[in-house]
Amino acid sequence: MWPERELVMFDLPSYLRGKQVWVNCGIGQVLTDMTYSGRLADAMRYAVTAGGKRIRPILCAASAEAVGNADESAVLTTACALELIHTYSLIHDDLPAMDDDALRRGKPTCHIAFDEATAILAGDALLTLAFQALSTFKTPSGTPAEKWLWVIRNIAEAVGAKGMVEGQMRDVASEGGTLTFEELESIHRLKTGALISASVTSGAALAQASPSQMACLKTYAQNIGMAFQVVDDILNVEGDKTVMGKAVGTDQARSKNTYPSRIGMAASKEKAKTLIGNALQALSGFDTRAEALRAIASYIIERKK
């Protein structure tokens, strides 16, 4: 099934551009409404407008579209919250005490452009802002309060002490040491996979997905989440620094545990392909409204940055 993907006519670049504008407008509005002007707001805005791909918000929207029937403004609020959380995690990951990165998306990282205290606080404020946005949505709307609570819980679980933060903790702790393949997979599942899953499932929940649709979308998300990380590792070895806007070869320099370092480059590429195949298989019960999700899966493996 998977090699046939090339035949489908879906203009993904145009879709992605449209959604990026959509989520950027939403984020701009949230930042204007919910921050004072000043250094903290400047740092938050700097980090959040540094040119990310907006993959998580777009997955949220595409998942809602695949199911149908979502209230678009509810999806936008959730999409923005997901990107705010992703941005907070990048700011904190880049700090000197963690990955100590000076460059992100081709620009100085937040603690370089501002300072460390400001970067820590901007991250804290973005995380908080996400939950504020998710709880501020006006009822009455198409989306009942119970659904919002579900979305908040779904996202909080994904990014907390049994999700993204735990993944980052294990990642930092493992630097320089050697992990088993299972430990490496669990780090990726927690650090990257959990939020990608939450993005897809939150969008699906807002669109009133049935339990079986939800299960399929979860499988899709878990597979592309893992593929995303495998490709990230591959690009850190083979990628072009200019295209990527960040340093390459850094994983090896830090003796990080990556797919290429654990199973070799050829097996890593094979694994990415299998995962994307699984993801597409999970969508087989969906109609053409899932075309964006399908195209995104293919994009993940073909991306250069």
Place this chain on the structure above:
Amino acid sequence: MWPERELVMFDLPSYLRGKQVWVNCGIGQVLTDMTYSGRLADAMRYAVTAGGKRIRPILCAASAEAVGNADESAVLTTACALELIHTYSLIHDDLPAMDDDALRRGKPTCHIAFDEATAILAGDALLTLAFQALSTFKTPSGTPAEKWLWVIRNIAEAVGAKGMVEGQMRDVASEGGTLTFEELESIHRLKTGALISASVTSGAALAQASPSQMACLKTYAQNIGMAFQVVDDILNVEGDKTVMGKAVGTDQARSKNTYPSRIGMAASKEKAKTLIGNALQALSGFDTRAEALRAIASYIIERKK
């Protein structure tokens, strides 16, 4: 009215001890349920069990009791969330990039006991855990989903970019410089006052407070919040390091803007007294069920740590 407070028989130490046990049990349960074992969970538990006074959870509970009719387990969940957020803020405030404190509540701060990366992540995870706990509460219960959304929003607003984090940002930025009295007050209102207000108003909301009760309790909270900070500043000059479990004289050493440094010690003490008087006045319409809130107001000004 305020000097007569001494005549009321209310065993505050016993009340506080009981509530501390109550909230500590709740926090222990949340940590057990919502974290893996390991270094991250250890750091979270270390910070949260370091012997805080649990003032915010207790205010939440006392406020709910003053109004009456709250579902106790809903109040407990909220009380725990407030303390988790307070603890996260202390961990991040103590970091080398911020206040650089090595001692907190008589014990090494989190980044000293563990390391900086772990401390940053433990703070992040505690903040996230608070929102997870608030959104995990099982419906059906006495507390409808709309009310939970209100509480989440109320707390998120208080601790984010227009609340606590902004206050910390302004506080860090002001070090070494001189603030106007208004700027100093705004820092305290944001950094300490906002979360204390949210503690009181969240408890009141869970107990179905009327708009006029809510307004009175907000006034109470704003006054004790400000008094709390004034007394903190006073204790940093006159307090006993052994009793307080942390260094004193640190504000002056860092040329921090404090009430004593701006308006002098005598005027600071007078101000604390006036604020507590205002707080008690705001409770005049409440019956004996508000006795705990009244006693806490008096305790704030009399505390030695």
